[in-house]
Amino acid sequence: MLSRTAFASVLLLVRMSFGYKQPINYLQALEVLAAAYADPASVIDGIIPSPLSVDVVGRVDATTTFVGQELNTEYLFGLFLQGADENTTQLIGTPRSVTIQSSVVEPPVAAVSFISEMEFSTVNMTVPLQIDMFISYDDDMKIVSYDAILRRVGEFMAYTVPYLAPQIAKELNSTTTNVTELIELKTATDVCAVSTQYCTGDNQQYESHDSCMSFMTALSFGESWQGGMNTGWCRYIHKNMVKYRPEVHCPHIGPTGGDMCIDRDYVQVVDTNPFNQTLLAYNSSYNVADMKGIPANNIAELVKVQTEVVSMTTVAFSPRSYTCSFCI
Structure with missing residues (x-):
């Protein structure tokens, strides 16, 4: 049986001979993702190719799971672009710069931590949000799976909302100083405006604007982590995508919540x-997708050594920043 060091060397050579991508390719792919996130219009408008595969499956802990390139593009990029186009205060900031704080690569998987500077233009404020992701790439260096965590999102909301509330009260001509009431009124106002404008004909969700307001003001806004549940917060998130495909997204802001804003079982x-495609790397699992391109005898050796393999291909990268100087 090969020693751990010898086997790791052999495995690396085998991977390279079968088109194995070097870690630097993954750093470049993460750079593309960071740049796209800092300039969502470039992806939505097709100026730069989508970093997502056609059949990508993505999950965000504070919302839910999204399937397919079109849906993921709308939620990862269109969500922020639409908010930036509004002339009123938004509860969701617009990413203006993205920094890769840390990254570890074990092809075909990369773990990365981004710091996104989220801008709230009406109050002239920018607040950092940490986003941690596990990402799995296909042979074309497109994202085929991702699992994203909005780190400290509850603290992020608790920090930003008190700064936004006075401006929201001014825009809504409201005299209340109760922050919760203001946020619920803001959510209802914005969701119902979108529903009235875009959800018409077969896509209509409410009998009238007034019935929408009655439903939304009675609905709990929810917690920051309930962006994929039957809450006002979930509908507020989804209202930013309605203009792209009303037939798909109108139900998400309607009374039923469609297949997105619904009650979910924690377990x-x-x-x-x-x-x-698994988010486990080569030296962590023996999934068929992970082993594509590696001969059967080498897979057998990998199974024998199991966790004793020396992970000589893991690389940590220094922080890099990407600032969008031409964002909308």
Whole structure:
């Protein structure tokens, strides 16, 4: 049996001979993702190719799971672009610069931590948000699976909302100083405005604007982590995508919540693995997708050594920043 060091060397050579991508390719792919996130219009308008594969499956802990390139593009990029186009105070900031704080690569998987500077233009404020992601790439260096965590999102909301509330009260001509009431009124106002404008004909969700306001003001806004549940917060998130495909997104802001803003069972959510390609790296699993291109005898050796393999291909990268100087 090969020694751990010898086997690791052999495995690296085998991977390279079968088209194995060097870690630097993954750093470049993460750079593309960071740049796209800092300039969502470039992806939505097709100026730069999408970093997502056609059949990508992505999950965000504070919302839910999204399947397919079109849906993921709308939620990862269109969400922020639409908010930036509004002339009123938004509860969701617009990313203006993105920094890769840390990254570890074990092809075909990369773990990365981004710091996104989220801008709230009406109050002249920028607040950092940390986003941690596990990402799996296909042979074309497109994202085929990702699992994203909005780190400290509850603290982020608790920090930003008190700064936004006075401006929201001014825009809504409201005299209340109760922050919760203001946020619920803001959510109802924005969601119902979008529903009235875009959700018409077969896509209509409410009998009238007034009925929408009655429903939304009676609905709990919810907690920051309930962006994929039957809450006002979930509908507020989804209202930014309605203009792209009303037939798909109107139900998400309607009374039923469609297939997005619905009650979910905690245990089922945690136990469900939605991804079409594992987020485990070569030296961590023996999944068929992971082993594509590696001869059967080498896979057999890998199984023998199991966790004793020396992970000589893991690389940590220094921080890099990407600032969008031409964002909308």
